[in-house]
Amino acid sequence: MVVLGATGTIGQRFVSLLQDHPIFEIVALCSSERKVGGHLGEFWRLEDVPLDPDVAGMEIESLDVKRLVRAGIVAAFSALPSDVAVELEVDAARAGIKVFSNASAHRMEADVPLLVPEVNPDHVALVERQRSFAGGGFLVANPNCSITGLVLALRPLADIFEIGSVHVATYQALSGAGYPGVSSLDITANVMPFIEGEEEKMRREAKKILGAWSDGIVPSAIDVWANCARVPVRDGHLEAVSIPLAQDVSSQDVARILSSFRGEPQRRKLPTAPEWPVIVRTEEDRPQPLRDLRAGEPARARGMAATVGRIRVADRVLRFFVLSHNTLRGGAGGSVLNAEMAHRRGYFD
Ligand SMILES: NC(=O)c1ccc[n+]([C@@H]2O[C@H](COP(=O)([O-])OP(=O)(O)OC[C@H]3O[C@@H](n4cnc5c(N)ncnc54)[C@H](OP(=O)(O)O)[C@@H]3O)[C@@H](O)[C@H]2O)c1
Incomplete structure (x- = not known):
């Protein structure tokens, strides 16, 4: 290698x-x-x-x-x-x-x-x-790196619910800009509400990743509408997600669907696969980059799970936060x- x-x-x-x-x-x-x-x-x-x-x-x-x-x-x-x-x-x-x-x-x-x-x-x-x-x-x-945590959460939801659009506001870490990245004078005690090309990438990459497979990719109908911002956090992209749904769903159902999701890497027990790719937190102030960045077990898979929290549903709009490690899971x-x-x-x- x-x-x-x-x-x-x-x-x-x-x-x-x-x-x-x-x-x-x-x-x-x-x-x-x-x-x-x-x-x-x-x-x-x-x-x-x-x-x-x-x-x-x-x-x-x-x-x-x-x-x-x-x-x-x-x-x-x-x-x-x-x-x-x-x-x-x-x-x-x-x-x-x-x-x-x-x-x-x-x-x-x-x-x-x-x-x-x-x-x-x-x-x-x-x-x-x-x-x-x-x-x-x-x-x-x-x-x-900004789409990976989001699609991990969207896959099990889109398999069950009809989803047309996903609205997401991102709080993206500094390491996402590489080294040396953003100037310290621009980002210290500040938020930059623009990351070049990021919002467009999220939309088109989601269509390809979530696309069905039928001897080729059939692009997904889901539109991801993103507002991307760089924040003074070292590692970890936090995203606030809102999804209009066509049916009544409870936040408990959503939590159950997300936390029971497993895919081929888990079934095959791949060395870097987290046992559970989406971890649901129930505390009112999670996920946080400082506390949840290294989510995932076993030890080799730390930082490979996405963490979802603050799941809420009101008037058929599902809202939650998702966090993923941008240079590990997203990189x-x-x-x-x-x-x-x-x-x-x-x-x-
Ligand atoms: N950071 C993230 O969270 C993230 C996530 C997903 C994807 N990505 C993508 O991953 C790639 C790397 O990102 P990064 O954040 O690691 O960037 P980075 O910190 O700037 O590192 C770039 C690497 O490429 C080398 N390099 C630069 N120009 C080169 C050249 N002309 N020939 C050979 N090597 C060259 C650099 O070598 P020197 O050290 O010698 O300059 C360095 O090793 C980018 O395409 C980025 O879009 C980044």
Whole structure:
């Protein structure tokens, strides 16, 4: 395995999940020319995860697909900026590498699965339509960090209730903007009510992820109308959700549906799958980034569950808050889970 963009926010999360992974092994780390020749330990910023000394000593390499293939790399986790990912990920897939990407570059392409394995596991079969598939390479994307927690909550609800539109206001963490991200002068004691492209991405990605599978994706009729804001929180995207319903439902029913939801990763007991992908809190002041960011069991899946709270229904409008870890569930953890599922479905054989 290689981590592309290993020195960045998502890249370091990849390393934290892969350094002791039961299936995948880190063989190489790449970043921009700025850090080539340095060692990962010099650039490590995750204060909540100790870095394995052997991995800390690994040298950062330049992005050279031919060299990666010669080194026997079969899969890549990509945390590259989209403008770099756009060509490089395709080159890697065409060279026979299985690419699991966080970048937005290829998310909306018809033959690229935009995967959240609890929500749309069958979409992974799209990789078989990619030109590179015959040579062993393919590309799987995971969605924008602001949509992942939301679709985890919407999947079980949309399977039972008729949902036409979803209104969501986001409170998005600073780490969602990468490193060094937003200027401290802009965000300290402040809220920025604009994140470029985010509201549009949420709408179009939700349509693809929640789309039915019938020998291809039939886009979902659900419209997600988002208002996105950046807030001075380190990690964790909190979202206030309102959903008009066509029928009477109680908040207890909604809580039961969400907390009993399980998907293919749970049934297959994938290493990074949380036992329960949606955790429902009943306290009046939860979920909070400070308290609920690391939701999910077992230990390897901490930060992989979405937490839902303050479920209310009035006049057939359902409201709740959902929180998810943007760099774990909405970032590196999502890609690692995608790779585990692809592996379990035989795409690495
Ligand atoms: N942050 C999130 O919550 C989040 C969630 C989901 C998806 N994403 C997506 O994930 C990707 C990475 O985001 P991030 O937040 O981790 O960004 P980041 O902190 O800015 O890290 C970017 C990484 O890419 C490397 N890089 C930059 N330019 C390069 C080049 N020309 N050639 C090779 N490597 C290059 C950087 O290397 P240097 O350290 O050497 O500059 C760094 O390792 C983006 O596409 C982003 O949209 C982010």
